[in-house]
Amino acid sequence: MGGKATRAELQRMAQLWAEGRSIAEIGEIMGRSRSAICGYAHRNRDLFGPRSQSQAPELKVSVAGASTIARPAASEAKLVRPHFPEDPKLALEAHRYDLDKHALPGITPVPFRDLESGQCKFALQPVHQTCGPDTPFCAAPTDGGPYCPAHRAVVYVKRGEGEAQ
Structure with missing residues (x-):
């Protein structure tokens, strides 16, 4: 056919x-x-x-x-949200992604809708929360990439550095 x-x-x-x-x-x-x-x-x-x-x-x-x-x-057939047990390693992972500690002093976060080119695109709200045009982003100056130097170090971790020993 x-x-x-x-x-x-x-x-x-x-x-x-x-x-x-x-x-x-x-x-x-x-x-x-x-x-x-x-x-x-x-x-x-x-x-x-x-x-x-x-x-x-x-x-x-x-x-x-x-x-x-x-x-x-x-x-x-139903999708079930995974349940994570109380595990010290998971607690450390949750702390690693505590985004309140990633807000930079002296930099006022900007809502997503107001972000401009050359501003840091690091979201200051956890991914599991609903994101939208009002989601706050870092907005610190960048050197051409999507993130400022402080948040680039958070996003791009070299192999072996962020792993638990």
């Missing part, structure tokens, strides 16, 4: 998609590559709806001659 797909071919691909067929299976049936099917699905989102958890591919598992069909559990 190859080339541009006709409307009828796109509808057939969308039908196979809705049946829960894998992209590789659709490509094999339609005589197209897996990448081509991905492209058609991406460009024709009105035809290729999102896949629900119930349409997850089935995994055939055979144990001692008996075959069963396994689906990923609904809980496995």
Whole structure:
């Protein structure tokens, strides 16, 4: 097949998609590559709806001659925020990224929207907080790079220097 797909071919691909067929299976049936099917699905989102958890591919598992069909559990599909145990090394890492200690004396932080060329682009707000146009940045003068010399030393650590012994 190859080339541009006709409307009828796109509808057939969308039908196979809705049946829960894998992209590789659709490509094999339609005589197209897996990448081509991905492209058609991406460009024709009105035809290729999102896949629900119930349409997850089935995994055939055979144990001692008996075959069963396994689906990923609904809980496995959810993204879980990692929980970090109370560990002294992690506490040291958290302190390393305590951004209040990185504000330079005599330099007034500037919101992101007011930053200009030649000003330090070191954010003075932790990444896990919501960032936006009001996020404070260092704004100290730079020597052509994105960071002032003080923050360049924080961002670019030589191998072996920042590692715990």
